[in-house]
Amino acid sequence: MSLSVLETSPPRFSTEEAAAIAADVFGVEGAASDLGSERDQTFLIDDGGDGAVLKISNVGEDAAVLDLEREAILHIASVDPELPFARPRGERATVDGPEGAHYVRLFERVRGRVGRVLPDRAVYDYARTHARLNLALRSFFHPAAARRLLWDVARTPELRPLLPSIEEARRRRLVAGVLHRFEERVLPHWPELRAQIVHGDMSLDNVLLDDRDRVSGIVDFGDCAFTAQAGDFAVALASLMRARLDDAFRIARIAIDGYSSRLPLESVELDLLGDLVAARLAAIVSISAWRVRRYPENSEYIQAWDADSWALLELFEEIGADGVAVELGAPRPPSASEELVRRRAATVGAVLTPLTYSRPIHLVRGEGVWFYDADGNRLLDAYNNVPVVGHCHPRVTEAIVRQTRRLNTHARYLYEPLVELAERLLATMPREAAFDTVMLVNSGSEANDVAWRIATAATGRRGAIVTEHAYHGVTAAIAALSPEEWPENFRPADVARIAPPGAGADAHAEMARALVKLDGVAATFLDCAFTSDGIFVPQSDEVRSIAAQTRSAGGLVVADEVQAGYGRMGGQLWSFEHYGIAPDVVTLGKPMGNGYPVAAIVTRSDIVERFPFAGTVFSTFGGNPVAAQAALAVLDVIEDERLVDHAEQVGAGLLAKLRRLDRPEIVDVRGRGLMVGVEVGEAKRAERVLDRLRERGVLIGRTGKLENVLKIRPPLVFEDEHAEVLVLELDRALRDC
Numbered sequence: 001m002s003l004s005v006l007e008t009s010p011p012r013f014s015t016e017e018a019a020a021i022a023a024d025v026f027g028v029e030g031a032a033s034d035l036g037s038e039r040d041q042t043f044l045i046d047d048g049g050d051g052a053v054l055k056i057s058n059v060g061e062d063a064a065v066l067d068l069e070r071e072a073i074l075h076i077a078s079v080d081p082e083l084p085f086a087r088p089r090g091e092r093a094t095v096d097g098p099e100g101a102h103y104v105r106l107f108e109r110v111r112g113r114v115g116r117v118l119p120d121r122a123v124y125d126y127a128r129t130h131a132r133l134n135l136a137l138r139s140f141f142h143p144a145a146a147r148r149l150l151w152d153v154a155r156t157p158e159l160r161p162l163l164p165s166i167e168e169a170r171r172r173r174l175v176a177g178v179l180h181r182f183e184e185r186v187l188p189h190w191p192e193l194r195a196q197i198v199h200g201d202m203s204l205d206n207v208l209l210d211d212r213d214r215v216s217g218i219v220d221f222g223d224c225a226f227t228a229q230a231g232d233f234a235v236a237l238a239s240l241m242r243a244r245l246d247d248a249f250r251i252a253r254i255a256i257d258g259y260s261s262r263l264p265l266e267s268v269e270l271d272l273l274g275d276l277v278a279a280r281l282a283a284i285v286s287i288s289a290w291r292v293r294r295y296p297e298n299s300e301y302i303q304a305w306d307a308d309s310w311a312l313l314e315l316f317e318e319i320g321a322d323g324v325a326v327e328l329g330a331p332r333p334p335s336a337s338e339e340l341v342r343r344r345a346a347t348v349g350a351v352l353t354p355l356t357y358s359r360p361i362h363l364v365r366g367e368g369v370w371f372y373d374a375d376g377n378r379l380l381d382a383y384n385n386v387p388v389v390g391h392c393h394p395r396v397t398e399a400i401v402r403q404t405r406r407l408n409t410h411a412r413y414l415y416e417p418l419v420e421l422a423e424r425l426l427a428t429m430p431r432e433a434a435f436d437t438v439m440l441v442n443s444g445s446e447a448n449d450v451a452w453r454i455a456t457a458a459t460g461r462r463g464a465i466v467t468e469h470a471y472h473g474v475t476a477a478i479a480a481l482s483p484e485e486w487p488e489n490f491r492p493a494d495v496a497r498i499a500p501p502g503a504g505a506d507a508h509a510e511m512a513r514a515l516v517k518l519d520g521v522a523a524t525f526l527d528c529a530f531t532s533d534g535i536f537v538p539q540s541d542e543v544r545s546i547a548a549q550t551r552s553a554g555g556l557v558v559a560d561e562v563q564a565g566y567g568r569m570g571g572q573l574w575s576f577e578h579y580g581i582a583p584d585v586v587t588l589g590k591p592m593g594n595g596y597p598v599a600a601i602v603t604r605s606d607i608v609e610r611f612p613f614a615g616t617v618f619s620t621f622g623g624n625p626v627a628a629q630a631a632l633a634v635l636d637v638i639e640d641e642r643l644v645d646h647a648e649q650v651g652a653g654l655l656a657k658l659r660r661l662d663r664p665e666i667v668d669v670r671g672r673g674l675m676v677g678v679e680v681g682e683a684k685r686a687e688r689v690l691d692r693l694r695e696r697g698v699l700i701g702r703t704g705k706l707e708n709v710l711k712i713r714p715p716l717v718f719e720d721e722h723a724e725v726l727v728l729e730l731d732r733a734l735r736d737c
């Protein structure tokens with residue numbers, strides 16, 4: 001029973017007797033002074049040299065538990081020898097006292113002082129040391145660690161019988177409330193918490209500090225047991241917070257930072273941390289109230305932290321347990337969607353992208369091809385190409401997190417991932433393109449902007465050819481090459497447009513007409529899926545002709561793979577490969593980091609060398625180590641999961657299913673891989689279909705000059721079963737609209 005050790009009286013040896021034991025049993029001669037302890041006796045033996053600490057255990061103490069302490073200390077010393085704590089000196093012995101036999105042990109004396117109020121930096125260091133200790137104990141096992149201690153946060157519900165010892169009814173209710181919440185909120189998740197053998201009492205009383213407030217010694221492994229790591233950390237947090245009551249939450253966050261710097265907390269641990277700290281405080285005040293009644297003579301020691309613990313509990317009560325959780329890093333519960341829409345409109349202004357759908361989608365999570373909204377609904381994502389390997393793919397998220405923890409900086413320093421990414425990208429490009437240069441930037445727009453600067457500088461010309469309703473990005477230069485975004489009557493003089501190949505016009509004639517209009521062409525920009533034009537799949541010779549005519553006129557061919565790249569069209573990684581052209585410049589973006597901003601320009605050195613600013617292009621975040629790791633992880637997943645072939649197969653099945661739909665509203669079904677367009681006559685119908693699908697939990701988009709083409713462009717991990725759902729729902733939506 002948990003109370004048994006607490007019920008046994010502490011030993012009552014005098015300092016003289018302690019000194020005699022140290023001398024007789026361990027051969028250490030010196031004056032003894034009592035250091036105070038809850039259920040044992042601890043004496044400092046001052047021998048004029050390093051000194052030692054004598055521990056006289058309670059008669060109720062179990063030899064196996066003392067063995068656990070000793071083994072734990074020796075284990076830590078072998079894993080992380082730099083951690084400062086007292087090692088055992090000599091073997092355990094027994095001495096007789098009036099109540100029976102007591103185990104006695106001698107430990108090294110660690111220098112330092114007990115701190116009550118730690119400065120911020122020391123708080124961080126303290127928690128970081130605690131995490132190191134837990135890391136060192138991670139691989140430790142001892143059967144006695146299964147013991148049940150009332151101090152263990154896991155035992156919180158067992159505090160209930162102690163509550164009558166709390167005199168004031170209001171305080172009794174407060175603690176009862178903490179226990180209730182623990183049972184409701186923590187207990188159901190307890191089995192999910194990481195557990196191991198821990199120190200169990202990393203409070204300020206058990207940590208010695210040096211002159212600079214750094215941890216110089218961890219003492220008292222008497223509460224060592226197997227329990228949740230977060231519960232053990234809550235012990236330290238409660239101690240640090242109640243010592244800085246006026247600043248408790250800020251101090252807690254600094255401590256959490258320190259702990260996480262070595263041992264990041266998992267989401268469930270962060271969610272529950274506030275409740276775990278409250279439970280620890282509840283244990284302190286209720287055990288203390290109960291013990292003071294039994295051992296009034298030891299009340300000073302027992303109650304040393306009572307006032308501050310009550311004060312912190314009362315602060316928690318004032319803020320509310322949910323508020324405490326948020327203060328300690330738990331996510332806020334999602335705002336009501338209408339309220340969020342209002343706040344968004346009030347802060348982001350009119351220019352930022354308006355929300356899609358008349359009833360905006362309030363998202364909180366994504367996984368694979370699924371989105372989850374704030375109301376807990378699951379939505380099939382058949383629209384987003386950025387999460388190319390699926391929302392929140394663990395390979396990518398872990399790569400980002402790991403690199404973020406290790407190093408993030410800019411490309412003026414030398415680091416591996418940028419170079420590796422450049423080499424990997426070059427290796428994916430067709431040999432005949434003879435690419436040897438990769439420049440890493442942050443967005444598709446930036447990549448196209450740099451490509452455009454390269455083209456104008458390398459050719460000495462200013463003319464551009466783009467498809468009729470193309471989109472290539474947001475910068476001033478690239479907005480001019482993006483007719484989709486042109487305001488009415490905006491016609492930049494140096495830009496000529498051609499009908500998208502595959503839409504019926506003669507590509508050769510279109511190019512000839514465009515070239516005549518321009519005073520020299522610097523580049524033709526091609527999104528080979530012709531996404532914004534309405535998604536077209538031209539014949540190879542049409543695209544080849546566009547490339548050849550551009551070249552003969554002295555211009556460069558820029559393949560904008562921001563939409564169509566990364567296996568989107570199935571069969572090939574890059575969409576231009578379907579047409580057998582070798583562009584001069586390839587730009588990459590969107591799916592490149594699966595959502596982490598990263599983009600690239602791939603080209604040849606002979607072109608870049610003609611670019612006068614070559615040596616000076618610097619983009620602060622471009623190719624940073626984290627972005628590069630994200631991009632490398634995406635390439636790895638595409639390879640490992642064979643997503644390029646997968647996109648081809650699932651895409652072919654999807655196209656076939658769509659073509660079998662017998663709906664008069666469908667004018668045309670076209671596309672390749674997982675870039676599919678369904679033309680449905682008029683824009684209004686397309687809009688209604690989108691809304692209807694959204695209500696049925698399926699997301700798609702629309703595109704084309706007339707906005708009458710349904711755009712189906714899911715993450716490449718889309719499966720046949722998802723395609724079936726999509727087609728079924730689309731059939732229904734078309735019927736209803």
Ligand SMILES: Cc1ncc(COP(=O)(O)O)c(C=O)c1O
Pocket residue numbers: 443444445446448471472473474527531560561562563564589590
């Ligand atoms: C073909 C194409 N190029 C370039 C861009 C611009 O990319 P970003 O929005 O990352 O700047 C886009 C964006 O939709 C695009 O579709």
